Amino acid sequence: MRDFVIPTDDRDMGTPAKVGAPVTLSIDGIEVTVPEGTSVMRAAAEAGIQVPKLCATDSVEAFGSCRLCVVEIEGRRGTPASCTTPVAEGMVVHTQAEKVKKVRKGVMELYISDHPLDCLTCAANGDCELQDMAGVVGLRDVRYEAPPEAPLANHFAARDTSGEANPEWLPKDTSNPYFTYDPSKCIVCSRCVRACEEVQGTFALTIEGRGFDSRVSAGGPGDDFLSSDCVSCGACVQACPTATLQEKSVIELGTPTRSVVTTCAYCGVGCSFKAELNGDELVRMVPYKHGKANRGHSCVKGRFAWGYANHAERILNPMIRETIDEPWREVSWEEALSFAAGRLKRIQERHGRKSVGVITSSRCTNEETYLVQKLTRAVFGNNNTDTCARVCHSPTGYGLGQTFGTSAGTQDFDSVMAADVVVVIGANPTDGHPVFASRLKKRLREGAKLIVIDPRRIDLVKSAHVEAAHHLPLRPGTNVAVVTALAHVIVTEKLYDEAFIRDRCDWDEFEEYAEFVSDLRHSPEMTEMQTGVPAEELRAAARLYATGGNGAIYYGLGVTEHSQGSTTVMGIANLAMLTGNIGRDGVGVNPLRGQNNVQGSCDMGSFPHELPGYRHVKNADVRAIFENAWGVEIDPEPGLRIPNMLDAAVAGQFKGLYCQGEDILQSDPDTKHVAAGLAAMECVIVHDLFLNETANYAHVFLPGSTFLEKDGTFTNAERRINRVRKVMAPRNGYADWEITQMLARAMGADWHYTHPAQIMEEIAATTPSFAGVTYDLLEDVGSVQWPCNEATPEGSPIMHVDGFVRGKGRLMITEYVATDERTGPRFPLLLTTGRILSQYNVGAQTRRTANTVWHQEDVLEVHPHDAELRGIKEGDWVRLASRSGETALRATLTDRVSPGVVYTTFHHPGTQANVITTDYSDWATNCPEYKVTAVQVSLSNGPTDWQKDYAAQAERARRVLPAAE
Amino acid sequence: MSPEKLVRMANQIATFFASQPGTDQAERVAAHLKDFWGPEMRSELKSYVAAGHGGDVDELVVRALPLI
Known part of the structure; x- marks a missing residue:
């Protein structure tokens, strides 16, 4: 039995919770009232009755494939699956009728006939739902035997007794550094495939083949888990009922026996995890389903990249x-x-x-x-x-402080599920805030519209089952011009919410503001030359945000890390106030914070x-x-x-x-x-x-x-x-x-x-x-x-509900001022920087984990046109120089960046992308202008002298004298 | 601290407040400098301007300095 330090109701309810009118039914003589749309399986779980199941789990919608959860319902024919049958008023359900017990035993017998019975040495021993269900249904015997002419009609034996290879057997896929895929243990319940789709939204997995040939498959033919689109979020591993998808740490260390609920120390999403241990040895981190920030989901960093805590380079003595x-x-x-x-x-x-x-x-x-x-x-x-x-995010502090009265995102993450139009500005959630991105993608698949304002074509612009309605690929440094042009369209086309502005802002200030933004110089047609954003596209985006229902803005460091970072934050707050998108579920202004705290x-x-x-x-x-x-x-x-x-x-x-x-x-x-x-x-x-x-x-x-x-x-x-x-x-x-x-x-x-x-x-x-x-x-x-005080003793999911913290919301004049950092003949390209999924900021933690398998070095993204002009080919060493300094790194050619723009990450000290960035900063807060540096790129033979000197100095500086005897 | 850097930062602040409505732009520049710059930074800028290096300093900054 598990001994949880923090006692929690972690039961798997079988299918997701629903919202609806109350419905009362009877299950095994127990009356239970649940929301309309709830499955019979979940209703039973609410009543304390666990219907046996394999393919159902409450993180994904019911699928109805395993037939183990069948029940008898009075007045209905046959044995319906409780996971796919919704409750009805007055329904009378029997979960242990003779008939269903027999069906379940038969189903389990078939499953077990194609499963290796190596339970005692299996990594999932004691944590295997197949094992549990065999126990629950009372399976005592497996009658099925392979026919004499086909003794290897199974998926689990590599060879028969004579040494003949089994064509149905597939070896373990150990390519992912954190988990293995063992096809011999798979029961093809599809939980992993559905988790990848519904929870993570990556669609990396599928079931290929039919009937006896059905297999879980990552990517296309010839792919393994590592080479596929899999982002190693762990949702499939979490969903797998057997040892088919299993953490390597559990294989190595054994099943954990205690757990402690805690909070991830990576990005600003702040996911709740259960740290599962034996004694004081951490075995795995599992996303905590009651965590209100992550709702049971995780990404590769929080779920798997914790090995740095025991890394040999960790210093333990002063x-x-x-x-x-x-x-x-x-x-x-x-x-x-x-x-x-x-x-x-x-x-x-x-x-x-x-x-x-x-x-x-x-x-x-x-x-x-x-x-x-x-x-x-x-x-x-x-x-x-x-x-x-x-x-x-210091410009967030200043900008939101000036406009709303306090420095804070206005919503909770759940709010995105009520948004109709989502604007993502200068953020790359699928890499920087992956667990939030999964929620966002889920909402987009439900039909919400997306506007992306970013110099790069980030993954959200177009990925599996998600496509932005508008992508405004602005030139780095022109955020204020774009945001003000959006306001120009909203004001001049009278798309603003007058009632909200009259009620919640100062009308005289609005009139001054309206006069400012209505000026022709702020029109998309006039700003197009500066920003590179097609006017019609910008107008369409403004109309969509203003009229598309609940509009929610999420932004990141692509907004703040500029000479006019604070001004852009104010411009974003203006947009929300103009359109009345503040103070309720599904709207708001949400800074995506880089680090956990x-x-x-x-x-x-x-x-x-x-x-x-x-x-x-x-x-x-x-x-x-x-x-x-x-x-x-x-x-x-x-x-x-x-x-x-x-x-x-x-x-x-x-x-x-x-x-x-x-x-x-x-x-x-x-x-x-x-x-x-x-x-x-x-x-x-x-x-x-x-x-x-x-x-x-x-x-x-x-x-x-x-x-x-x-x-x-x-x-x-x-x-x-x-x-x-x-x-x-x-x-x-x-x-x-x-x-x-x-x-x-x-x-x-x-x-x-x-x-x-x-x-x-x-x-x-x-x-x-x-x-x-x-x-x-x-x-x-x-x-x-927060705020959590006498007025709101259990905290405040949404801010500025009845009024702004500062009283009246304040519309600020946001004049675009070009940064002093300009391209010219010596430095004709603009460098912008960001981070990727598997590494975290300076990489001190993630570089000391197996995450390096996905990203071993910073590379420079160059548009093929700019590369051709310079004779640069894929993988070439290039010299990246600005007026501050120079470094060298490898180039990759991609049209994700526009011509004239190059991009890199700053995760590796060997590259030191910040040798290039300048000391220009935001006017109000001194937040550095990381996102715009004029640079030149040229072919090179390898690391620069500066990089070599730096590495040598770092090595000298890290010498530690042997401890005195 | 490098006076050129202080001047550039002060000019950036002035550029923002110059775009704001009203007649109190100099007061707002002064308030911003008082709120966010340490006293040493402010006095260095003041001495720099007082020493006659005002040519590259925004006129709004010059008007704001006596207010801090």
Whole structure:
């Protein structure tokens, strides 16, 4: 029996839940009331009766192929399948009638006659539905024998006793690094095929052949799982009732015996998982069906790519060094912390209170982030705190703050299922936010329309059973022109929602705004020259969004990481307000957050100008709350942002940095400038799992803990506060919040938290939007979306329902200003960057997993036309140069990018795409302009001198002295 | 910090607020600088302009500086 630490009702109800009028029926004498449309099987499960089944599972629609779930219904003929039979009022069902018991036994006998009986050594032993069902129906004998003339009429024996090969037998497909496909164990229930279609939406699997020849097949003839379209989300493995699709970790380690519900530490979707273990050995991560962000689905990263936690390169002991050209020396925690604190104090004595600062991590928990910003505000005595959100969603904070009054997505993820028109701008959900993308694709297959605004033809534009109604392939850097042109069409064609604007916004402001956007210079015909977007297509897209029903906008870093990132965010908010698409299910403005806790790290006061809950440090009343709680005086002036810290470091004014869980050297733009800033500092403390690129310039390394090794909370893109639960003891000895606390104490602070729940109590006591959040509440309800307070004790799935947080919604003038980063004769192409499904950001985690099988290096996407001009062929090494620097990587030729545009990812330090990116940034927030860099591409022989020097320097910087005897 | 960079950032801010309606653009530039720039960055920009390097600085920034 399983021993779940978190007791949950994880029963498979057989078929999906339905919504409808109540229907009452009787099953085995038990009265049960369920929504209309519910299957008899699910109704029985609601009544506590499990009808035997094989092909049904509640993640996919009923299929009715296995015939095991037959029941008897009074007044009906025959033995209908309970999975495909909907309930009816007054129905009387018998699940254990003699007739159906006999049918089931016969069905099971046939299944088992073509199944290897190696249960004791099978990886699914104890976790096999076929085994369970054989038990439930009381199968005691298999009468069928192969006829003497065809002794190998089965799929499971490789050879007969004389050594003759069985043509029906197929070997295991072990090509996927995380799971195997063993055709000999397949019962052809189609659950995997349907999960791939209905849950994931990839359509990589099919059943080929008919009757006895039916087989699950990935891709086309000659394909295996790896070469097929399979994205390794794990939905098929999850759905498989036998060992046919089985995690390799279970094959190796055995069936898990306990589980803990926790939250994934990759992207901003924030999926809930069950970590399944034996003792403290993690066996597998399984998506948690009651997780409200993911509803039982997962992607390759969260489901499988957790092996980095045990990677050999993980650092487990603290290390220090006097200077960065020395090798590291392993020391005790006491020595490392007193060395770090001593240096920071000395710097502050010599260079002033403001000469040191911190960077909080969007990969760490709310509680950890809160402590890091508290460290600088309460212990260092300044506001020099910033976070990786600076380089991704800081314009969202500013833009939505100005227009709506707070920095947050307006919806929950479920809302997409009520959308009629979905606009995706500067985001690539199938790669960046795959579990959300699966929900979106499901909705699109149901008939919702899609508008994609992106320089690249991302997968959503056209993929299996999904096609965008409009793709606006804009030139990088012209977002504001496109968004304003959309507003021009909506206003001049009078497609706006006047009642909503009069009610929810300021009408005078609207009139000013309308006059601005109505100007001919904003018309699609006039902007076409700048944006490259055909006017008619843009007009059609605007009309569809304004008139197509519920319109929902989802956007990503293609919006924010520009000189006008904040202006585009405001433009997007304008579109939603103009069309009344805000404040109810199915609509809204939804930033897709890059990392798991971007939302949380921003909420927790990581930005230098605001305290937790987005309240400016200039406000004396807000400072007073924290001054009372912390017993210190808080600086009323904003501190330095990351780019400002680096500039100040180069100028000799900023000398010490505590950087938790972020690799600024790889992730921040203009690598050479970042390196110069770090090299100019006297004390760089890196707190991370691995010796990342930033650590090459560090003096102190504090080993971090993984999300599996600590308690806390993450807040995902829908403002959902979800528990992170300690699954095993930290291998480095301490959870990250404990390490920050030890550093604070070494600096003289009197902190004594003993559990993150106490940190959350402090957050709730000081931050109104978190006022009602406690660990007890999260245990009770699973998760809550902030604001969670007296008015909304169980959180707020949708924001701005009756009014905007700021009162009236504010329509902002969004004038397009071309970026200073322009193409010219030396740099005629525009580089834009992004990420792919299998790798995650700087790759520190995913590069240390088998995910590298899908992506071993960054490659440059070049349009065949641009490639031909330069003599570049598929796979050639090319030199990519901008005015900031140059690097070399391999090229791939594709028309996903337009002529004049090239694209790459930034997952690998060997490539260092950020050597190329410039120090231009968003006007309001300094968010770097990653998405537009003027570049030249030319043939090359291999890595540049800079790459070779960098690799050599990194290798030198990572030397660790052998520990003293 | 490099004055050229400060000037470029300040000019970007001015460009945005110059496009906004009303007559308080300079006040809004000043407010933005006060809200988001540390005091050292502001005083460096001020000294740079005060030292007569105002030629490349947006006129709106020049008007905003006395307000911070």
